[in-house]
Amino acid sequence: MTNCIYIVGMGPGSEKKMSFEAKDILEKMDVIIGYKVYLDLLEEEFRTKEFISTPMKKEIERCKICFEKALEGKKVAIICSGDAGIYGMASLMYEIKEQFYADSQIELRVIPGITAAISGAAELGAPLNHDFCVISLSDLLTPWEKIEKRLVAAASADFAIALYNPSSKKRSHYLKKACEIMEKYIEKSRPCGYVKNIGRDGTEICVCSFEELKEESVDMFTTVFIGNSSTKVIDKKLVTPRGYNRNE
């Protein structure tokens, strides 16, 4: 039996930023699996489906449930906020398939969604409108030395930067720590910003300088943006020129 599991990016919070493809696929499923907060957003829309959630840190179990349900012949989708392949479940699904279900002939298909770097950038104007890096400050799954090396590389090569997971209860000082690592390369007045709760109730948008950013209090639902050396503030928005306009 061949069956296909869809790994679906829902975009940020509100359903209106989901793609038509993502919604079409969810409509056809029997079972939708995900982290509870994201399932709650869908349950009202799709009342007849089976919804299964596992808590955070139970990601491997969540993936295995997908395969078990698909082996029962069910049409299964696993959902992620934002994009499924940007700090999402896509890679783990492939790994779990290889380890436990290699003979199953179950196919995996990733359905892309709008990740927070993109939706947050749109709220702030156009901070990523040239070469950029996306870096997660969470050292739960990545050694801090590696994160530090990437922060230095990104800042010293003048990338615009989006930071995911800039803080959490246990890591409340991580954004400050990251800024201190980058301040050798980034002037204090560099335009920066952040967006909390993108696409959900209580969206909060802030434009500030790099110096101010260091002292800002952000949470795990915040995406932080650091401009490159050309980034300007226009109309209270962050604007990183692409270069079209340099001769005018």
Added chain:
Amino acid sequence: MTNCIYIVGMGPGSEKKMSFEAKDILEKMDVIIGYKVYLDLLEEEFRTKEFISTPMKKEIERCKICFEKALEGKKVAIICSGDAGIYGMASLMYEIKEQFYADSQIELRVIPGITAAISGAAELGAPLNHDFCVISLSDLLTPWEKIEKRLVAAASADFAIALYNPSSKKRSHYLKKACEIMEKYIEKSRPCGYVKNIGRDGTEICVCSFEELKEESVDMFTTVFIGNSSTKVIDKKLVTPRGYNRNE
């Protein structure tokens, strides 16, 4: 008179990867402005609208038309393939506003879309499932030295990498040139890949090694992906682990 111009990311090619929000907004517009290839994708759907296109390299004129039409009281959207803020028109619209229409009270709003790094990654599996860089190899608007510096930074800090504009008629050897700059940091066997014509007819997907990538012939409609040092090939897909599975 206050009016709002929408800068809309259409996602990759096919309409099914557009967000509900983007389509809702386009439905409400009087005038849709963009590069002709992208307008053609919409014209059938929205027959009653006014469509205006300018050729490539006429981006500044395209932006000015938006403001002129908005000043006439029209509801205006400018469209970009992918996302409007990733190598799109969003930043130029802010710059043109500042230079020529600062007193106009016209508001700008960016509507995010799925950029090729995300849609291409989904086709290839999950190559960007950890920290990553997006770099354009086009030196039309960026000095090559800056691009080179960013390639070195990205490769040496072990980012996964997405390359936009890897080649064109005039720059047919640029992907090779970029690979030669990075080969000091990236082993020959590193899993890489590319996607041509994402979301359109003639989509072509290739998984290859870094050594093979250097010799591949790609065009300006191709997005190239280079894994990080943990990237694996599973099921003929590129998989960059997030780290959930490292203790198993």
